[in-house]
Amino acid sequence: xxxxxxxxxxxxxxxxxxLALVLVSLxxxxxxxxxxxxxxxxxxxxxxxxxxxxxxxxxxxxxxxxASSTCGQRGLDRLCDVQQPVQxxxxxxxxxxxxxKRYPPTALTDVNNSNNVTCWRSEPLRSPASxxxxxxxxxxxxxxxxxxxxxxxxxxxxxxxxKPDSIAIYKSADHGKxxxxxxxxxxxxxxxxxxxxxxxITRANEQEARCTDAHRHGLAEAPTVSxxxxxxxxxxPSAPDFDSSPVLQDWVxxxxxxxxxxxxxxxxxxxxxxxxxxxxxxxQVPGSAAFRRQPRDLPAxxxxxxxxxxxxxxxxxxxxxxAPPAPPPAATRSQSNPAEQPASSIKPPAEVPGSHGRAxxxxxxxxxxxxxxxxxRCKCNGHAFRCVPAGPDGEVSCDCKHNTAGRDCERCKPxxxxxxxxxxxxxxxxxxxxxxxxxxxxxxxx
Numbered sequence: 001x002x003x004x005x006x007x008x009x010x011x012x013x014x015x016x017x018x019l020a021l022v023l024v025s026l027x028x029x030x031x032x033x034x035x036x037x038x039x040x041x042x043x044x045x046x047x048x049x050x051x052x053x054x055x056x057x058x059x060x061x062x063x064x065x066x067a068s069s070t071c072g073q074r075g076l077d078r079l080c081d082v083q084q085p086v087q088x089x090x091x092x093x094x095x096x097x098x099x100x101k102r103y104p105p106t107a108l109t110d111v112n113n114s115n116n117v118t119c120w121r122s123e124p125l126r127s128p129a130s131x132x133x134x135x136x137x138x139x140x141x142x143x144x145x146x147x148x149x150x151x152x153x154x155x156x157x158x159x160x161x162x163k164p165d166s167i168a169i170y171k172s173a174d175h176g177k178x179x180x181x182x183x184x185x186x187x188x189x190x191x192x193x194x195x196x197x198x199x200x201i202t203r204a205n206e207q208e209a210r211c212t213d214a215h216r217h218g219l220a221e222a223p224t225v226s227x228x229x230x231x232x233x234x235x236x237p238s239a240p241d242f243d244s245s246p247v248l249q250d251w252v253x254x255x256x257x258x259x260x261x262x263x264x265x266x267x268x269x270x271x272x273x274x275x276x277x278x279x280x281x282x283x284q285v286p287g288s289a290a291f292r293r294q295p296r297d298l299p300a301x302x303x304x305x306x307x308x309x310x311x312x313x314x315x316x317x318x319x320x321x322x323a324p325p326a327p328p329p330a331a332t333r334s335q336s337n338p339a340e341q342p343a344s345s346i347k348p349p350a351e352v353p354g355s356h357g358r359a360x361x362x363x364x365x366x367x368x369x370x371x372x373x374x375x376x377r378c379k380c381n382g383h384a385f386r387c388v389p390a391g392p393d394g395e396v397s398c399d400c401k402h403n404t405a406g407r408d409c410e411r412c413k414p415x416x417x418x419x420x421x422x423x424x425x426x427x428x429x430x431x432x433x434x435x436x437x438x439x440x441x442x443x444x445x446x
Contacts, residue, residue, distance in 0.1 A: 042385040043401035049429035052385040052401065053377055059148045060257075060374040065105040068139040069122040071366065072096035072103070077124055079366050081161050090160060094121060108140065108372040112156070117370050119158040124364040128267040131191060135166070135262035138367055142257045145395055146387070147173065147379040147408050149252045153182070154229040155259065156371035163215060163226045164367060166192045166263035171254040179258060181209035183230045187216045187266050203237050207251045210235070227371075243425040257374055264365040382424025383409035403432035 043052035071077040071094035080089035095101040107118035122138050150171070157163055166186040170179045189197040189211035198212050215228045232252045238245040378387035380398035390397035390407070400409040402424065403416040412421045412432035422430035 041401065043383070043429075049402050049424075049431040051382040051424035051426060051429055053382065054380060054384065054386050054398075056151070056375065056377055058373050059144050059150070059376050059378075060109045060142055060372055063109050063142060063144060065108045065120075065372060066139075066141045066143075067105040067120060067122070068137070069125075069367075070096065070103070070105060071121045071123050072098075072101065074123075079121055079124060079368075080364075081158075081368070103368075105140070108369060109142070112371045112373070117159060119368050119370045121158070122261075122367040124366050125264070127264070127365050131188070131267050133267065135192075136264065136367075138261040140259040140369070140372060141176075142372060142374065143176070144255055144257070144374070146397065147253055147255050148374070148376040149249070149379045150232050150254050150257075150374060150376040151252070152229055152231050152373075152375045153257060154227055154371070154373045154375075155369055156227040156373075158368035158370045159226075161226065161368045162265065163228070164261050164264050165216065165266045166261075167215075167228065168193070168260040168262060169230055170258040170260065172256040172258070173250070173253050175255045180207075182232075182257075183209055184211035185213070185215045185228060186211060186263070187213045189213065192262060201235050201237065206236050206238055206245075206247050243423075249423070252376070253379055259372070261367050264367065380409045382429070402429055403434070 041052075043049060071079060073096045075095075077094040078091055079094050080091040093101050094103055096104070103119050103121035105120050107120045110118055120140075125136055125138070128134075153169055155167075164185075166184075166188075168184050169182040171182045172179050184193045184195060186192040189195050193211050195209075195211040198214070199208075199210055201208060201210065233239040233242070233248065236248055236251070238248050242248055378384075378396065378398060380387070380400070381404075383402045383404040384398035384400050386399050387396040388399045389395070397407045398409045400406070402409075403413045404421070405411055405413045410421070413434075416432040416434040418433040418435045419430075421432060422428075424430050
């Protein structure tokens with residue numbers, strides 16, 4: 001029985017009825033909105049095609065990185081972070097077989113969390129005694145899986161470590177078959193890479209890789225953060241009109257990125273010898289291990305028990321300070337095995353004033369990076385707003401619109417050859433169109 005008050009429904013029942021009427025009236029509108037959302041396509045303005053772009057992403061996130069050198073893979077390594085000359089080096093153990101003491105390349109592209117920093121670290125390497133000693137050639141190679149248009153590449157170094165002096169960045173647009181210089185960093189650009197420092201880029205050489213010492217003399221950074229960031233279009237004259245510059249469109253396109261660490265710190269200059277790049281050609285992506293600096297020979301008593309750090313959850317900063325290492329005995333290294341010693345002999349390290357007037361310099365160094373980021377968009381030439389999975393191996397491909405096809409929407413679909421394929425821009429989507437002539441051309445090409 002419905003309760004009545006003086007022949008009228010109760011106020012609570014009236015509210016329920018009103019709410020039901022409102023929901024019924026809103027249901028068609030919600031359904032229409034959902035239908036519109038499902039049918040919305042950023043590549044079309046109603047029925048008119050327009051340029052569309054995938055989201056800007058960190059293309060390196062979660063992607064595998066191949067490192068030419070990783071500590072702890074041949075046994076226990078001892079790594080020391082060389083900071084200021086007046087400070088003692090902070091040392092830590094590295095053992096790839098121990099989850100708490102390993103520093104694998106997967107740390108480079110995982111979640112970058114400042115509260116739980118993970119690091120990749122190379123093997124310990126002998127420090128050079130002369131600027132003309134062979135470079136380290138420690139490489140990090142990142143495969144993106146398909147073509148991307150890159151905006152920046154950044155490396156964040158592990159807190160407490162020194163930013164390397166000489167670094168080269170290369171890119172490949174054909175999945176690693178060939179490599180092109182992208183950017184160089186060095187405090188001595190001419191001596192290390194044979195290039196001028198901070199050269200001006202003109203329209204005549206917009207695909208020229210520059211060398212700069214800005215990472216050594218730039219703005220002050222936070223004490224716990226050390227990084228380099230390369231902007232692919234910075235200083236390129238045609239950058240404001242990127243859509244009309246095929247040269248720059250090709251310049252920023254990459255399927256793979258390679259980082260080459262050549263010098264950790266610049267060794268003493270030897271003015272009596274020619275620069276290394278003149279003696280052995282310019283420092284490029286190493287084609288072999290001919291000039292790969294060998295890991296440091298560890299002393300026989302090195303493999304001792306390391307004290308565990310109580311309550312440690314992130315091993316990167318659970319380290320111990322080591323006393324300044326003594327210079328290695330001059331006559332202990334074997335001269336009979338050339339594989340253990342580069343052609344240019346390692347002289348005693350140069351003396352650096354230490355605390356209490358002592359002269360010291362660690363005989364080895366290593367590279368340590370916490371984050372490898374590559375900002376850009378999946379390359380779809382303006383004909384897709386997203387990339388979708390395209391294979392069992394995690395490959396992705398553009399979800400092409402405008403009657404285009406291919407992993408990068410780089411051609412017209414079959415039977416759509418009424419107009420030549422073109423990259424979409426802000427003025428014209430360059431949609432491929434079909435007619436009988438297109439069919440004839442298609443069958444004629446078969």
